[in-house]
Amino acid sequence: MAESNYKVIFRADGQSNQHRITWEEKCPIQLSAVQISRDTTTSATFLQVKVKNISNDPIVSIAAALTIEVPDKSDEAMPLEYLDTDIPAGTEKTLKPQRLTHANITSCNLVIRRVDFSNKTWHSTTSPKPLPQRQALSLSPKARAQRAYALSLGENDEIVNGAVQNHSGWWVCACGQANISRTTCCKCGMVKERLLDTENEQDLLAEYNDRVDDIYEQACDLSKDDASKKELKKASKLFTSIKDEKDSAEKAKGCDERIQSISSAQSRKIRRGIITATTSVVALGLIIVLGTFVIVPNVKYAIATSYANSGQYEDAIAAFEELGNFKDSPKRAIQCEVDACKIQVRNALESDNYDEACKSAQTLTGLDGGWDRLEPIAEAAAESFMQQQDYEKASTWFAFARDTESRMDARYQYVMRHFDHDDLTTYNYLKELSKNNYKDSSDLYDQLYKWRFEFGITTSKQAIDQNTWENSDGNNRTGVYAFAKATSGPLGHDARITIIVKIKEHDKESKYSREKWRDMPERSITIEGTGEVCFAEKAIGSLGGSTDYIKATFYDKDTGKYLGEKEMQCID
Numbered sequence: 001m002a003e004s005n006y007k008v009i010f011r012a013d014g015q016s017n018q019h020r021i022t023w024e025e026k027c028p029i030q031l032s033a034v035q036i037s038r039d040t041t042t043s044a045t046f047l048q049v050k051v052k053n054i055s056n057d058p059i060v061s062i063a064a065a066l067t068i069e070v071p072d073k074s075d076e077a078m079p080l081e082y083l084d085t086d087i088p089a090g091t092e093k094t095l096k097p098q099r100l101t102h103a104n105i106t107s108c109n110l111v112i113r114r115v116d117f118s119n120k121t122w123h124s125t126t127s128p129k130p131l132p133q134r135q136a137l138s139l140s141p142k143a144r145a146q147r148a149y150a151l152s153l154g155e156n157d158e159i160v161n162g163a164v165q166n167h168s169g170w171w172v173c174a175c176g177q178a179n180i181s182r183t184t185c186c187k188c189g190m191v192k193e194r195l196l197d198t199e200n201e202q203d204l205l206a207e208y209n210d211r212v213d214d215i216y217e218q219a220c221d222l223s224k225d226d227a228s229k230k231e232l233k234k235a236s237k238l239f240t241s242i243k244d245e246k247d248s249a250e251k252a253k254g255c256d257e258r259i260q261s262i263s264s265a266q267s268r269k270i271r272r273g274i275i276t277a278t279t280s281v282v283a284l285g286l287i288i289v290l291g292t293f294v295i296v297p298n299v300k301y302a303i304a305t306s307y308a309n310s311g312q313y314e315d316a317i318a319a320f321e322e323l324g325n326f327k328d329s330p331k332r333a334i335q336c337e338v339d340a341c342k343i344q345v346r347n348a349l350e351s352d353n354y355d356e357a358c359k360s361a362q363t364l365t366g367l368d369g370g371w372d373r374l375e376p377i378a379e380a381a382a383e384s385f386m387q388q389q390d391y392e393k394a395s396t397w398f399a400f401a402r403d404t405e406s407r408m409d410a411r412y413q414y415v416m417r418h419f420d421h422d423d424l425t426t427y428n429y430l431k432e433l434s435k436n437n438y439k440d441s442s443d444l445y446d447q448l449y450k451w452r453f454e455f456g457i458t459t460s461k462q463a464i465d466q467n468t469w470e471n472s473d474g475n476n477r478t479g480v481y482a483f484a485k486a487t488s489g490p491l492g493h494d495a496r497i498t499i500i501v502k503i504k505e506h507d508k509e510s511k512y513s514r515e516k517w518r519d520m521p522e523r524s525i526t527i528e529g530t531g532e533v534c535f536a537e538k539a540i541g542s543l544g545g546s547t548d549y550i551k552a553t554f555y556d557k558d559t560g561k562y563l564g565e566k567e568m569q570c571i572d
Contacts, residue, residue: 009045010036010108014131019107022128026169028055028115028180029062030131032092036105045105047080047098053087055117055180056559061085063114068100069107079113090186120562134176137163143204146211150198151190159188164195169560181560212245219248223255229262263322297326308332313340334368342373349381354393357381361400375401386410391417392425408438415441421448427491451497454485455554457566461537468569469543477544480568482552483537486527498557499525503540506549517551524557543570 012019013033021031032050039045047066053059062082067075080098087093115122139147139161148155162174170180174195177187184191198204219238222231232255239252304319313336320333341364348357361378364370378400385394391414398407411429418426427449433441456465459478469478482501489495503520523538541550553565 005040006037006046007040008035008037009105010034021131022109022111023131023178024112024124024126024128025167026122026180027112027124027128028053028057028059028117028122029112030054030178031110031112034108034110036100036108038103043103045100045103047100047108047110049095049098049110050092051087051095052092052186053089054178054182054186056089056182056561057117058089059085059087059115060118061116062095062112063116065111065113066098067109067111068102068105070102071104071106080110090182090184132165132172132176132178134158134174135163135165135172137161137174137199139201139204142208143201146204146208147198149211150204150207151194159190159195163199164192166196183558212242215242216246216248219251223251223258227258229259232259232262263318297323301327301329304329304332308336308339311343313337338364338367338370338373341367341370342377345374345377349377358396361397365400371402379403382406382410386413389413389417395429408433408436412439412441415444419444419448421488422491424491431490431494449488449490451489452487453499453554453563454487455483455552455564455566457482457540457550457552457568458537459543459568465566466568468571470571471544475545477542477547479539480541480543480550481537482523482525482540482554482566483535484525484527484554486534489527489534496526496528499527499563500555500557501525501538501540502553502555504551504553505541505547506551507546508548517549543568548572 030052035048064080067077148160159174165172173185175188219235222235236255239248243249307316316336320329323329344360378397382397391410394410430445434445501523504517548570551567554563
């Protein structure tokens with residue numbers, strides 16, 4: 001059987017200048033690429049489409065309309081149905097290829113007409129437009145630096161220099177991605193409100209000044225009169241990080257001079273040790289210039305090496321630093337720091353001093369070459385903790401070993417043995433695992449922590465849903481309350497949800513004797529904490545007189561997701 005050889009005869013994507021991708025505002029599907037390919041052997045032609053779900057809910061199916069251009073013929077439109085697509089929120093998917101009847105296609109236009117969710121449907125109402133463009137944000141250098149710090153990004157990152165474009169029901173992220181009913185961007189993952197909170201020039205400058213003040217104060221505390229060389233090094237780095245502010249550059253220079261002074265004092269200590277330990281010096285082949293007591297660099301290097309070889313790392317570090325750039329002294333000083341820290345990690349693990357082992361391991365990761373020296377120790381420790389079924393500790397040490405897959409497996413094993421809604425560690429682990437789509441962690445997360453609601457409206461301020469209220473004399477009015485009961489739900493800081501209640505009242509006695517609904521002010525119900533059942537209620541209006549119906553529709557405030565609705569009738 002001959003092999004198929006496909007040729008691309010049309011393509012439109014976000015980078016194409018010839019064929020532009022279009023999008024209808026509020027459409028939960030955004031086209032990523034549209035391509036038509038033809039089999040050069042059989043002339044069979046296929047439409048290939050990649051889409052992105054830019055909403056906050058999984059998409060079940062899609063209906064579209066394809067218009068094609070054929071030479072010497074008028075445009076031809078054809079409907080397309082993509083069933084059982086199952087596109088998770090915020091993800092891209094290549095749809096099943098569709099075979100086309102024409103082979104000589106010169107161009108095409110694909111428009112999304114309908115998008116089906118599990119509990120609602122979006123319909124097209126207008127013509128699509130070119131994709132929204134990223135909007136630049138103009139900030140001063142200091143404000144931009146503060147925004148980069150607040151967002152944990154580099155100053156030249158496009159997100160730092162981009163503005164959020166807020167529209168009704170949708171928004172465009174600083175990175176340029178459109179989003180529907182989402183609190184986080186489906187492309188870069190940035191939180192919308194955090195981006196908006198970091199756009200104001202004056203606020204950023206105030207935060208920048210506060211941060212500079214904090215760094216300056218911390219550095220001053222570290223550089224006190226009795227500061228050690230280690231503290232002075234930290235202070236110098238802090239002052240240098242804000243060298244253009246206040247007198248930081250001058251203070252950094254002062255710290256460096258004090259460090260040099262301490263190093264010189266340590267060097268004098270080394271020389272005194274050499275003079276009083278003549279036998280040891282001779283054994284090492286050292287030459288002392290009598291009368292002037294001047295030690296040549298090679299002799300000092302040999303002394304530093306002897307300290308390192310004997311495990312006297314603090315003295316070795318001081319001696320190598322005193323040598324400045326002689327030979328490989330800077331590298332040897334760092335190596336001594338690494339060796340000393342490595343021994344501290346191993347000794348702490350052997351003595352079951354877990355906290356000290358973690359602290360030393362963290363220090364080691366910050367040293368040049370430290371990760372490489374830590375990895376074999378961390379891997380052995382992690383495997384030991386796995387054998388002991390101590391999966392929390394195993395997870396930590398697999399992280400030190402830079403073994404992401406094993407770390408997730410350790411966390412998964414913990415979850416399977418502590419599958420308890422109230423276990424905060426289980427919650428934190430499942431939250432991360434489900435974000436990374438690890439095994440069936442998303443399903444496990446939903447079993448334990450997905451919000452589950454029961455809604456109702458009542459006249460008694462109790463969680464008893466009412467469909468009707470009987471008005472005995474026809475003129476009496478009574479207050480109406482909307483309530484929400486939540487079971488399950490997340491833990492910790494996430495265990496809070498605000499539900500928006502949109503209310504409509506029906507007036508049976510309008511001015512023109514026609515029935516009509518009128519919108520009432522929105523209310524919000526906030527549920528905090530999770531337990532077996534959490535209950536909250538809010539007054540939403542009244543029934544009686546001319547008002548014979550009241551309707552409440554419930555939405556998640558953060559996502560805009562529809563949650564349910566209830567209606568009550570007044571019976572005279």
